[in-house]
Each structure stands twice: as structure tokens, then as C-alpha cells.
Amino acid sequence: MTEIRTPRLLLRRWLDDDLVPLSEIQADPVVMRGVGDGRPRSLEQTAEDIEAWEEEWDEEGFGMFAVELLGSGELAGAVGLSVAGTPAEVAGQVTISWRLGRVFWGQGYASEAAHATLEFALQDRGLDRVAAVCRAGDRASANVLGKLGMQAEGTAQHPVHGHDLAVYGIDLTQYQE
Template identity: 90%
Template sequence: MTEIRTPRLLLRRWLDDDLVPLSEIHADPVVMQRVGDGSPRSLEQTAEDIEAWEEEWDEEGFGVFAVELLGSGELAGAVGLSVADAPAEISGQVAISWRLGRVFWGQGYASEAAHATLEFAVQDRGLDRVVAVCRTSDTASANVLDKLGMQTEGAARHPDHDHDLAVYGIDLTQYQ
């Protein structure tokens, strides 16, 4: 089983017990306004997300991790890698993304988890490039991307959700 420990977090594969806490995160409209079409997701949709993430692990050798707090065992959210299907500017490339419950914002967890994920990408999976997108209005995610050393590479418009995106990338052969 693939696991990564950071000073405060455990990044791991998904367990059955993660469905309800992740669905609670997905039900928060403030959290989800930055994800997909911005709509909260149901328990069933959350189960589909976890199933798709686990399938990607099996097919690609990487995927989206569950993010657990080491101190309490509480599920804080998700972070990981996936092959992007949209927008066209990053389609087919490996992208990093995350979502954390609102109570976990502003504590450095997203940066810590994303940094560990990039280290996993280069050291364990041998990837040489990772991309990301965030809504142009999402300054918190842009700050995390900046902390990771990712560079702005352009702009895009999401084809399905019709919002403006900033496109980021990083050459992991030089990642520190």
C-alpha cells in the first residue's frame, strides 16, 4: 500500500470509512466552489470519485491520496495526481490537485500534502513534469502552487464549466 508520511499528515489510499467524511467535505458549498462546476457533491457522487481515484491508482500507478491528520486520524481531504482530461491546454498531462475541508484551511496542510505529492511524483514514479490549473479567482490555491515552485504557463477556459483558469507547470527534473 502506498503511503507517505509528512510531519503532520498521512497520505494514503482510500478506505471504506473515508466515504462519509469526504462526502461531508464535498457537501460544503464553500469548499466545492473551487472544484469542477462549483456544486456540492452527494454521497453517491463522492463514492464515484473515490472509485475513479482508486481505478487511476490501478491503471497509472499514481492517483489521489486520502489526507489524514497524524495526530487525530481525521480525514482532512484529498491530494494527488491524475491524468487531466480538460482543459485542452493540459489534456493528457499529469496534474496535481487537492481539496481540504474548510476547517483545515490556512494551516499549511495543502502545501505540505502537495509538496509530498510532488516528491512522490519525481522520486517514486519518475515523472519529469506535473501541471495544475486553478481558477483565476482562487488566490489560496495560486499561493500553494507558487510555494511548490510551479510557474504560470498561461490561461485557459474550462470547456464544461465556463470559468477562467490559470495554467501552471513544473519541471520535476529540477525540483527541490
């Protein structure tokens, strides 16, 4: 079982007990405004998300981690890697993304978890490049991407929902631990 420990977090595969807490996180419209179509997700949709993430782990050797606080065991959200289907600017590339419950914002957890995930991608999984996409104007996500050393590479438009996106990337040669 793949696990990563950081000073404050455990990144791990998904457990049955994670469904309800993740569903509560994904039911928050503020958390979800930058994910997909920006709409909250139901319990059933969250179960489908976890199932898809676990399938990606089995097929690709990477996926979305459950983010657990080491001190309390509380589920803070998800961070991880996936093969992008859209937009065309990153289709087929491995992308990094995250979503944390609002109560966990502003404490450095997203940066800590994303940094460990990027290191896992480039060093453990041997990827040469990782991309990221966030909504244009999402300063919090852009800040995390900057802390990871990812460079803005251009813009895109969401092919289904039409909103503007910022595209980022980092190559192994640019990565510094």
C-alpha cells in the same frame, strides 16, 4: 499499499470509512467552488469519486490520496495526481490537485500534502512534469502552487463551464526539494 508520511499528515489509499467524512467535505459549497463545475457533491457522487481515484491508482500507479491527520486520525480531505482530460492546455498531462475541509484551511496542510505529492510524482514515480489548473483569482491555490515552485504558464477556459482558469507547471529540472 502506497503511503507517505509528512510531519503532520498521512497520505494513503482510500478506506471504506473515508466515504462519509469526504462526502461531508465535498458537500460544502465553499470547498467545492474551485473543483469541476463548482457544485457540492452528494454521497453517491463522492463514492463514485473514490472509486474512480482507486481505479486510477490501479491503472496509472498514482491517484488521489486520502489526507489523514497523524495526531487525530481525522480525514482532512484529498490530494493527489490524475491524468487531465481538460482543458486542452493540460489534456493528457499529469496534474496535481487537492481539496481539504474548511476547518483545515490556513494551517499549511494543503502545502504540506501537495509538496509530498509532488515529490512522489517526480522522484518516486519518475514523472518529468506535473501541471496544475486552478480557477483564475483563486489566491489560496495559487499560493500553494507558488510554494511548490510551480510556474504560471498561461490561462485557459473551462471547456464545459466556461470559467477562466490559470495553468501552472513544473518540470523535473525546475524542482527543488
